[in-house]
Amino acid sequence: MAQFPTGEPLAEQSESINLDNIRSASSKREQILQGATRVFLSHGYAPTSMDRVATEAGVSKQTIYSHFQDKEGLFSALIERVTIRQLQEEFGTELQGEPVQLLTRIAHSFLKKMDDIEYVNLLRVVVAESARFPELAELYTKTVIQPGSQCLSAYFRSHPELEIKDPEATAYIFFGSLASFILSQQILLAKQIMPMERGRIVESLIKLVCHG
Amino acid sequence: MAQFPTGEPLAEQSESINLDNIRSASSKREQILQGATRVFLSHGYAPTSMDRVATEAGVSKQTIYSHFQDKEGLFSALIERVTIRQLQEEFGTELQGEPVQLLTRIAHSFLKKMDDIEYVNLLRVVVAESARFPELAELYTKTVIQPGSQCLSAYFRSHPELEIKDPEATAYIFFGSLASFILSQQILLAKQIMPMERGRIVESLIKLVCHG
DNA sequence: GTCTATATATCGATAGAC
């Protein structure tokens, strides 16, 4: 996708473009973001060159600079796009049902993200660049961690039979233990050193919370 | 704190940890490693230049290249040194005592690492470079996560009154929820967005595990 | 061993043709 055949000039696009111009411009932006997402999430911020992004996205470097101010602007736009998309996926289901069944379903749904390479890479890169881009770390906390934690603690509060004294702290523990399981198994490669079946984590966690 | 037990349960993994690099440390080499640790853990791998390391360590660049093969070799040696030092700190105390008191003490001791900038930065950098340096992620898992997990699960097994069906999974949950608390609060900046008193986490966690 | 000076490559960002 990187090169056009040199024998065929692009004159065919020359004049009949009004709205198409806008549409093709925004699709170019999308094209850049998709390529940039692949390479930035795979290799991190600093090791990724704008030349590499241009190649990966199939556009020239100047085209990137006509859509984004600089490397930081492109990276921020990309993280924001991926993060918000994950937020939308996160809360498609409502929190209703019996505690054991519901919490088991939530936990397994959360751990399914282990298999999503883009999710794991996003987690890695957000942590990696949290010092250089603190506003992106805050974005991730506000759009992913905080909403999830608030939903679960509200559910705990509405089920007093669970006898949870501190719903917020318990929600923190619930999602935290699952998140660190993903982090250690997939990112810190514990799955090769001390593999752990995800069903055992879920079962023990539910047992703790629900006094099973 | 007690000595690091060199011939204890970790013996079977010690072959993957090259202690020779530490024993044969000359003072110049140690000087380089100290300066390199500061700058690498603060800024990450790629953004750190060898010029900056030379300045920070107070030596010339060529002196670095006479002690280490290249940038990767220096970085690997540094992570290995810091990781092993943390391993020694981690298991200075023995796991004995009543569950509630002991687990509370362990949890608070673990969360004290939140205040150690070098520990937090190491966690960030190991995660950040886990794709480029998978052997360092494995080193961290083998020397920090695995021993801690094994010790705690052994303690759980020796206290059947806790009625823990899956000691390994529960140990995973115990340390995982604490680690993710540090990660979210300090690295993902949740302490500014959704602050949480560490005592609440510890209390809720002990309550869950000990059926308080 | 340790320093200064430098070779060589690659980076982010821009200029100018079309």
Added chain:
DNA sequence: GTCTATCGATATATAGAC
């Protein structure tokens, strides 16, 4: 808007004096 070509800065790593 999109391309090719290039600038100035900075990177890793090395050569040679002492």
